[in-house]
Amino acid sequence: MPSIGSLISLLPLLVKGFGVTLLLAGLSIGFGTIFGLLLGSLYAWGSRLVRALLFVLVTIVRGMPVVVQVFAVFFVLPAYGIKFSAVTSAAISLTLFASFTIMEIVRGGIEAVPREQFQAALSLGFSNVGAMTTVVLPQAMRSMMPSLVNQAMVKATSVVSLFGVTEFLYVAKEQIERTLMGFEIMAIVWVAYTLVCYPLTVLGRWFEARLKARGQTALASAGL
């Protein structure tokens, strides 16, 4: 067995890698939520053409593995002279992935609110935008919450390790190749991911229970 001391000496590197993972997760969840809300509203309320366009787009994107989506940003864009650093490319591709995942959740949430609510708001003198933002969206939000506070995005960040981005898993693999402490390092990695994701799972369940108490059911989770 390798000494505990050599394992501890690796911790600063692992913590730094974990920081990159959390940064990527934060960026993709933040921007993904903004774009997802916009796209989801468009998907639910847009003209027939917009809806058809988004349907085709989401079908294509969600039919690809995440690694293939990341591949598009890392290998296809540079071929057209669009170049970013590895971390920026990772953030962009993960944001794309998050946006489309959240878009589906938002659309489902909006469509779960009866249309009559929107019409009733209009007849009470609300503007289109007012009716959407003060009547429909708050209710939609409630049924969206269990799927929105999902650990899927944190887990998805791990795929960019395949593209040489020095996040948690990449650093861990590098250190395993150097020290051969595969079992110990991977156990640490496993526990660290769980420590971040488990609270999110519990929070999601809390939102789901609250929804159930109101006699509503959660939307089917869009991303696993």
Added chain:
Amino acid sequence: MDGYHFYFAPIWATLPDIYAATGVAALVAVTSMALALVIGTAAALAAEYGGRRVKVLVAVYVEAMRNSPSLVKMYFIFLGLPSLGLFPSPFWSGVIALALHNGGYVTEIVRGGLAAVNRTEVQAAASLGFGWLDTQRSIVLPQALRYALPSLTNVGVEIIKDTSFTSALAVKELFYLMTALVSSTLRSFEILIVFAGIYFVMTTLFAVAMKLVELRTPWK
């Protein structure tokens, strides 16, 4: 500037490799799905009928799987187990990691299916002289799995897409070939179109096949 000129010839030249890689991806997917279904069903039955300790054990397993990426389990098996003197092959490391990871989801889904089966059917079976195993095999599980089928199909689709992770262990599946072709042909856009298309066809075929099973199963 005139438009982009598609040039697929160097990719078609590797068609035998593409066939082989598709076969490997399909094999990884099918094996992982079968194992995940067995693991998930066993764990769900254990949680349903087992004692308190078994229930806790299943809950720990499910959370350990759900709350970390499947890549972590892949590296744990492939790079971690050699420390204990076990040396699993890349293929089996990938398959077992995918099976264990998705088995966690299958457990939850099958538990939902088991809960949807009416308890009176179990009592009726008992009064007809069915043993536990027969009751499960011919009365409870067929209904539970039928209830669970749409969700199980979703997990299956995820598994097909997640076979791409096994390229991290140098399993020569589709994504592994994709990255190899980028450096040898430099036609990344064409590669994207072809391989995204293959994944799309595989997931769609699977989803349609499961939908047919859904439509054709008589019980509801």
